[in-house]
Amino acid sequence: MTKINIGLIGDFNPDVTAHRAIPLALSLSSKRFGIEINPVWLPTDFIKNNAQLNSLDGLWCVPASPYKSMEGALTAIKYARENKIPFLGTCGGFQHAVIEYFRIVLQMKEAAHSEINPDTTHPVISQLSCSLIEKDGTIFFKDESCIAKIYGALSAEETYHCSYGFNSAYINLLRKSNLKISGKDKEGEVRVLELQNHPFFILTLYQPERSGLRGEEHPLINAFVSAAYKQQMTNFKSQIPNKSK
Numbered sequence: 001m002t003k004i005n006i007g008l009i010g011d012f013n014p015d016v017t018a019h020r021a022i023p024l025a026l027s028l029s030s031k032r033f034g035i036e037i038n039p040v041w042l043p044t045d046f047i048k049n050n051a052q053l054n055s056l057d058g059l060w061c062v063p064a065s066p067y068k069s070m071e072g073a074l075t076a077i078k079y080a081r082e083n084k085i086p087f088l089g090t091c092g093g094f095q096h097a098v099i100e101y102f103r104i105v106l107q108m109k110e111a112a113h114s115e116i117n118p119d120t121t122h123p124v125i126s127q128l129s130c131s132l133i134e135k136d137g138t139i140f141f142k143d144e145s146c147i148a149k150i151y152g153a154l155s156a157e158e159t160y161h162c163s164y165g166f167n168s169a170y171i172n173l174l175r176k177s178n179l180k181i182s183g184k185d186k187e188g189e190v191r192v193l194e195l196q197n198h199p200f201f202i203l204t205l206y207q208p209e210r211s212g213l214r215g216e217e218h219p220l221i222n223a224f225v226s227a228a229y230k231q232q233m234t235n236f237k238s239q240i241p242n243k244s245k
Helices: 017-033 070-082 092-105 146-151 168-175 208-214 219-239
Strands: 003-009 036-042 058-061 087-090 111-113 122-127 135-141 155-160 164-166 179-184 190-195 201-204
Touching: 003 070, 003 219, 017 036, 017 208, 017 219, 058 070, 058 092, 058 219, 070 087, 070 092, 087 092, 087 219, 092 111, 092 122, 092 164, 092 179, 092 190, 092 201, 135 146, 135 190, 146 179, 146 190, 146 219, 164 168, 164 190, 168 179, 168 190, 201 219, 208 219
Parallel strands: 003 036, 003 058, 058 087, 087 201, 111 122
Antiparallel strands: 122 164, 135 155, 135 179, 179 190, 190 201
């Protein structure tokens, strides 16, 4: 049976609902595709360089931030973005992928998370006007976006567990970048982002992994696993010696 390695960027805590849900969600995808999925937890304070990441077929930055090491999380996110490794960022993963993009791609070195650095001059991640702890909500997807195609729909009901999200004061910078807004809530607040010119790089402020607790497959997680499988196949083919003369 084919085996793929999925790196889980985060500091495992059995008390965190999402952390219990993720292996269950991946197991359902494993059965769907008939492949073995090896979830590899990557504690953020142990992520120091890319060498620790190059055996992974996909990277998932998981909920429950602040992480022990923001720099460790950002290192892994940067690796996935620059090396076109399939990447999924949910909740805290969404927040930190935004920070990485603003700091490195948009050159806003002081971009920060206001929960972690309340004195920052550039709080690209800021406190939500209304907490979304254990709240359900409708997300409306942009027509023709990757996420709309994955769901096969223009809206979905999902569950949140967060109090921080994208600061709309910086929305014009996003509109000029390759990190595109592809999902909003009914108030028009950003809830999904996806990176253009990347095989799979999707960020959701909500937690699709909770579907695993209900024993239900999730289209986004299936799509992520499929992309990771294709990544492995691409890597495998690149290692086969070219015997053509």
